[in-house]
Structure formats: structure tokens, C-alpha cells
Amino acid sequence: MAKPVPASLEREERLPSIGFLGLGTMGTAMARNLLKAGYDVTVWNRTTSKCDALVSEGAKRGVTPKQTAAACDITFAMLADPAGAVDVACGEDGAVKGLGQGKGYVDVSTVDGDTSKAICKAVRASGAEFLEAPVSGSKKPAEDGTLIFLTAGDKSLYDKAAPFFDVMGKSRFYLGEVGNGAAMKLVVNMIMGSMMASFSEGLTLGKKVGLDPATIVQVVGQGAIAAPMFALKGPSMIKGSYPPAFALKHQQKDIRLALAMAEDVALPTPVAASVNELYKRAQAAGLGDQDFSAIIEAFELDPKQSNH
Ligand SMILES: NC(=O)C1=CN([C@@H]2O[C@H](COP(=O)(O)OP(=O)(O)OC[C@H]3O[C@@H](n4cnc5c(N)ncnc54)[C@H](OP(=O)(O)O)[C@@H]3O)[C@@H](O)[C@H]2O)C=CC1
Numbered sequence: 001m002a003k004p005v006p007a008s009l010e011r012e013e014r015l016p017s018i019g020f021l022g023l024g025t026m027g028t029a030m031a032r033n034l035l036k037a038g039y040d041v042t043v044w045n046r047t048t049s050k051c052d053a054l055v056s057e058g059a060k061r062g063v064t065p066k067q068t069a070a071a072c073d074i075t076f077a078m079l080a081d082p083a084g085a086v087d088v089a090c091g092e093d094g095a096v097k098g099l100g101q102g103k104g105y106v107d108v109s110t111v112d113g114d115t116s117k118a119i120c121k122a123v124r125a126s127g128a129e130f131l132e133a134p135v136s137g138s139k140k141p142a143e144d145g146t147l148i149f150l151t152a153g154d155k156s157l158y159d160k161a162a163p164f165f166d167v168m169g170k171s172r173f174y175l176g177e178v179g180n181g182a183a184m185k186l187v188v189n190m191i192m193g194s195m196m197a198s199f200s201e202g203l204t205l206g207k208k209v210g211l212d213p214a215t216i217v218q219v220v221g222q223g224a225i226a227a228p229m230f231a232l233k234g235p236s237m238i239k240g241s242y243p244p245a246f247a248l249k250h251q252q253k254d255i256r257l258a259l260a261m262a263e264d265v266a267l268p269t270p271v272a273a274s275v276n277e278l279y280k281r282a283q284a285a286g287l288g289d290q291d292f293s294a295i296i297e298a299f300e301l302d303p304k305q306s307n308h
């Protein structure tokens with residue numbers, strides 16, 4: 001559901017032009033909401049055909065991240081992982097080469113703090129401002145404009161980007177220094193990945209001892225451990241169906257980054273460490289592009305099995 005046209009649009013003042021780099025599951029939905037809100041949006045994706053739909057809906061087509069950033073006031077980036085985020089920001093035709101004084105770069109990818117700080121350094125060296133803003137919420141919240149933005153970095157850019165966050169999301173947090181947004185996101189996803197693994201383990205045990213998995217989902221949904229995630233994913237999990245909203249490979253990346261963050265502060269994380277082994281086992285069995293709820297399959301896989 002598109003949000004109402006911002007009041008500033010009705011005053012016909014020049015609105016900031018927006019670049020959006022990375023049109024995967026999340027980026028496409030987020031950029032579409034900015035377009036629907038009436039903003040001037042230029043999109044770019046490594047696989048260029050993924051831009052076609054939004055261009056047909058009125059977006060401009062960016063040629064490279066550099067050209068896109070040069071043409072826009074504020075550029076968002078929504079990439080798979082640290083390598084992708086660095087490639088797009090700092091690579092051969094990276095966005096940083098198109099940035100400069102008066103421009104802003106908002107990286108909404110889920111990466112580690114060190115990656116975020118490295119991109120921030122390169123962006124600020126161009127004279128532009130930087131904000132990390134990873135999001136909580138998956139495909140449907142991205143489509144519905146109900147994401148939660150976990151931001152950190154240049155406060156003045158946070159203030160400039162606030163109307164865009166409010167089009168794409170339901171809430172936003174400003175967490176101070178660069179790295180704090182990444183840390184908050186990794187903490188939340190470490191918890192979420194462990195919750196999903198525990199839910200999967202319980203469903204598998206219940207099935208083994210003869211319980212009806214659908215009834216387990218119902219009972220869980222009515223008690224103290226009820227969670228929207230279990231209600232959303234449970235019915236398809238028990239049918240062995242895992243339509244990708246949040247790919248298992250990205251959840252494993254997030255847990256891997258969270259474990260590294262814990263290592264940096266010498267904190268033992270036995271739960272996440274064991275859960276990570278399950279995600280790695282599922283990924284080795286070829287489930288990486290399935291939804292992260294496919295983790296349930298890991299309990300019945302041969303630990304030595306690998307499809308790679
Ligand atoms: N899906 C979800 O529920 C959520 C995901 N996230 C995070 O958001 C980010 C994006 O997730 P999602 O949209 O699901 O991921 P997708 O896998 O759907 O999309 C990944 C995007 O990154 C691009 N990409 C990857 N590597 C590179 C590279 N080296 N150079 C240029 N572009 C690259 C892909 O381009 P191409 O199309 O060419 O492959 C694609 O546009 C991830 O960090 C994820 O952890 C955060 C919250 C929720």
C-alpha cells in the first residue's frame with residue numbers, strides 16, 4: 001500500500017534526487033516505495049535486467065554506481081554482503097567516485113562494522129556524508145513500507161534521509177557512531193537465527209515422536225513463546241516449502257559476522273556457534289538460496305552430506 005504523497009511534494013519544491021544501488025528482494029521493494037511516493041529515483045543493479053520493472057514504472061536507469069551517485073543527491077545501497085557492499089561503493093566504477101560535497105551515501109546492506117567503517121572512510125574522503133542503515137524486517141515489510149531502520153553515522157544525513165526512511169519503514173533509530181547500526185543488526189539477526197533453529201528442532205522432535213506439526217505450530221502460537229516469525233513461517237515449513245524471503249545464505253552470513261563480533265570482545269556464544277553449524281550444513285546441502293526457514297532440513301541431513 002503506497003504511502004501518502006509527502007507534503008513537500010505538494011509545495012512543488014525540488015526534492016532530493018535518489019539513487020538506489022542493488023535491486024534484490026529488498027532493494028526492489030524499497031526503491032519501488034520511493035518511486036510510488038513521487039521521488040525522482042535512479043536505479044542500478046549488477047544484473048541490469050533487474051532494473052527493467054522499476055524503469056517501466058518511472059525510475060531512471062543508472063549506468064554504473066559511480067554515474068548513479070554523481071547524478072543523485074542521496075544514494076542508497078542494498079547489497080548481499082560485505083564484498084558486494086565494498087565492490088559497489090569502492091570498486092572500479094564505484095559510487096564513491098561519483099560522490100562529493102553535498103551528497104550522501106546510505107548503505108542499508110547487512111554488513112559487519114569494519115566494512116561499514118571502511119566504506120564510511122572512503123565516502124567521507126570524497127566530501128560526502130555517510131550513514132549506515134541496515135534494516136530489520138523482511139520481504140513483506142519491505143513491500144509494505146514497514147521496515148525498521150538501524151542507523152548510525154552522520155546525523156545531518158540522518159535528518160535529510162528521514163523522509164525516505166519514513167516512506168520505506170515504520171520506525172528508525174539513530175545509534176550514533178558508525179558500526180553501531182551494523183552491530184545492532186547482527187545482534188538481532190543472531191537472535192533470530194537461533195530462534196528459527198530452535199523452532200525447527202522442536203518441530204522435528206515433535207514429528208519424530210508422533211505429534212502433528214500443525215498442532216505444534218498452533219500451540220506455540222497461543223503461548224508465551226508465540227512469535228510472528230513462527231506463525232508466518234511454520235505452516236510452510238511443515239509442508240517442506242521455503243519460498244525465499246530472507247535467503248538462508250544471508251542468515252548464515254549474518255551469524256558468521258555476529259560470531260566474529262563476539263570473538264572481538266572475547267564473548268563465548270555457544271548457542272550461535274552451534275546454530276551456525278546447522279546453517280552451514282544446510283548451505284552445504286544446497287539450501288542457501290531457499291528461505292532461512294529451510295534450516296529445519298538440517299536436522300535430518302547427513303552431517304557429511306555436501307552438494308558442493
Ligand atoms: N531478505 C531479507 O529479508 C532481508 C535482507 N537483509 C539484508 O539486505 C541485503 C540484501 O538482501 P536481499 O535483497 O534479500 O538479497 P538478494 O540476494 O535478493 O540481493 C542481493 C543484491 O546484492 C547484489 N550483489 C551481490 N553481490 C554483488 C557484487 N559483488 N556487486 C554488485 N552487486 C552485488 C545483487 O546483484 P545481482 O542481482 O546482480 O546478483 C542483488 O542486487 C543483505 O545484506 C541481507 O542480509 C536485511 C533485512 C531483511
Ligand SMILES: O=CCCC(=O)O
Pocket residue numbers: 110135136137138189246
Ligand atoms: O536480515 C533479515 C531478517 C529478516 C527479518 O528481519 O525479518
